[in-house]
Amino acid sequence: MSPKESHIKRPAIPQKPSTPPARRIGISYGAAMLCCGLVASALAWALVVPTSVTAKPGTVQLGRNLFQGNTSSPDVTVFYGVPYAQAPVGNLRWRAPRPVATSLFAPTKVIDATSPPLPCIQGTTGGGDAGGAGSEDCLKVNIYTPSNATARSNLPVLVYIHGGGYTYGNPVNWPFVHWVEQDPNVVVVSVYYRLAAIGFLATPELANPAVGDLNVGFLDQVEALRWVQKNIRAFGGDPSRVTINGESAGGSSVELHLVANEQPSLFRGVIAQSVYRHTLATPEQKREQFQEFARRAGCATGGPVAQLACLRKAPLTAIAPAQDAKASYDTPYTLWTPVIDGKVIRDIPSTLLLQGRFKRVPVIVGATTNETLAGGDTVALGLKNFFPQLTEGDITDLERAFPASDYSDPFIVQTVTGASSVRCARDIFVKGISPHENVFVYRYNQPNPTSHQPGNTAHAAENWMMFGGTNTGFNGTTEFTGLNALIAYWLSFVRSQNPNTHKLARSPSWPSTRSTTRLVLQEDRAGSTTRSGMVVEEEPADEVAMCAEVVRKVVPEQH
The missing domain is CATH 3.40.50.1820 (Alpha/Beta hydrolase fold, catalytic domain)
Structure with missing residues (x-):
């Protein structure tokens, strides 16, 4: 899919402080991720309907919180790591994203949004990398906006969904500062979403809302688009003029949004680059993959419901290596990709397009001259x-x-x-x-x-x-x-x-x-x-x- 992160290592613009390096998860980190402190931090991040852009340069007011963006570029302010959903940890693993809390208990505070957050937990990218770098508390967006934008600017919005085979990828490696510098008439949003097994674990039992949810990585993208509808005006954007764009697995995601059962529509245009047109499996066809993943993570005992309960308690030091086990050749049944859930993703996208079952929006679509896949x-x-x-x-x-x-x-x-x-x-x-x-x-x-x-x-x-x-x-x-x-x-x-x-x-x-x-x-x-x-x-x-x-x-x- 898209090039490995290690191929594009520089930050988008000079950072203050430096970009946090991708790091492997240790036991102490895994334990910290599951502790109750994160519940409190989720409340601390609480957002409500946007109010106003403050007079202080490089800041945006959302509810009681003031976000300080990165103003290294004189013409573009970047707000890194603005949360659009609660941290999907503990019992929220393999559940649809929960909107950011609007609790009245959120303190008034200044949020530092000057540096990129850690990416979502990464799957293997080959080359001896066993995956596992990143954070589970990753449901965030980066927002690139003209420095002179206000809540009344009503600029069109580009939402970018990164590629990486639904397995890896860090939005900071797709920077947009130079885009907004060239044309300061847009706002750009790049989305972090759950990847690999954490984002696309599937088994029939997850279709039961009492147990969990399927396609949570894709549902993260949907929730990010909903957040844009509610909050982008505070950053100078117009929620009625949103275009979604992605390449490779990002292009495949864009295609899925085009045919998905999302109401109401959350965008008015689509740019689909190198759409990865693969077979979507059913949850039943993913059952063997689920069992192998559970076994490798130390949760082989009991039925799927009990195994999921075990997996939600498992440390990331068990989850990361377990999700990296694959067949010698990837197939739709061994890849971490979306599945047909019968609700949001109703059928194969190619079939739905040819049947005319898609959102009526204009499209840019294309591919490279020598597209090659193993x-x-x-x-x-x-x-x-x-x-x-x-x-x-x-x-x-x-x-x-x-x-x-x-x-x-x-x-x-x-x-x-x-x-x-x-x-x-x-x-x-x-x-x-x-x-x-x-x-x-x-x-x-x-x-x-x-x-x-x-x-x-x-x-x-x-x-x-x-x-x-x-x-x-x-x-x-x-x-x-x-x-x-x-x-x-x-x-x-x-x-x-x-x-x-x-x-x-x-x-x-x-x-x-x-x-x-x-x-x-x-x-x-x-x-x-x-x-x-x-x-x-x-x-x-x-x-x-x-x-x-x-x-x-x-x-x-x-x-």
Whole structure:
């Protein structure tokens, strides 16, 4: 999914004090997380309906509490770690997020929001990292707002949901200071949500509200959007003009919000980057994974209800290594991902899109040129791992649909799985949504020069352009030229639901499509800083045919 956190280590802007390092959970920390002191701290964070922006620079008043933001940038104030829900610890593990308390007992205090909080507990990211870094008290948002914004500014809002395979990710690694500096007509919110087993543990018993809840990591995102509706005006935002954006697992999350049973709608536009179009399992299909997780965490005794009670008392030193155990090849039944719960997530997103069962909002959707995902030793095994319901005949049909030239690629397995799971999601969006709403399609074609495959525009390559290279020294004049054009398209869409309204003058018009037209996002190949390298193209015929076969397999691959 998205690049590992270790690939983007710098803070968004100079911090006061320095960014707390991600750290491994120790026994004393685990015990502290479960103690009653956190209940008191939740009350101390209590928020009520926003009142006003104070006269003191860099502060916002929410209820009785005054939040002091980071003012290192003269033009942007960042409020780090503002809580949108109670800490999901102890008996609140694997339960839907509880809104931040509005207790009258909350003291009047100044809250330091100048430094990023610890991320949610991380799952393994490979490379010998056993996961477990972070904090369970993580249901928070970072808010980037123009320094001169007031409660009456009514600026459109971008809510960003990070990627990382629903397993890892720290929103501070997707900084937005330079976005708001470029266009001070928006407010940006980035969301922390529960990950890996803590966010996406599933077994049929969790469908019983008396026992717990399914998809709590996704429900965290929903609660964050509800918090935005109630509180973003205090930071200068307009709750009626919210656009949601995400890449990889974040793009998959955005797709889920588009089709989820959320009432009322909490956004008016969607930007879905490299949508990870995987099979969603049922809770029953996750039962074996649950049992293995419980066994590894020391909670093998009794039935699932008793095991959940044990797991809620287990220290994080037991939870973290238990959630990292996986099959040699990931499948929908061994990954920590959302499940079909029959309530909020009613069916496979691709199916719902093609059936017209989604929120009627305009969409930007796209993928990189060389989307690649791992999946197995052969094309057939890779497709079977991603879509276990496919028959041998289905797999043969898909193999034949890929151009012969692809099979000379040494990364053919990754190419095929990446195309069927990510690239062709664009075509599903167009087929399902374009008859009802504007759809703006793109192909991102700018390789990440720091990648081990610098010639390929691989999965998540746009993160380097949009975030990763911003403060690392890799971006030169040409790169910043491409970055500014891309940001202008994105924020124009946030402001007007059309990427063309506030685009840069040198950038081409981006047509909405009901067919195969798309915009290629790339730098000028000659290195010009005044001429755009972006062009409008038609999707090649062999790619159209390939994705058409993928669309035909949506039902058999997921049911």
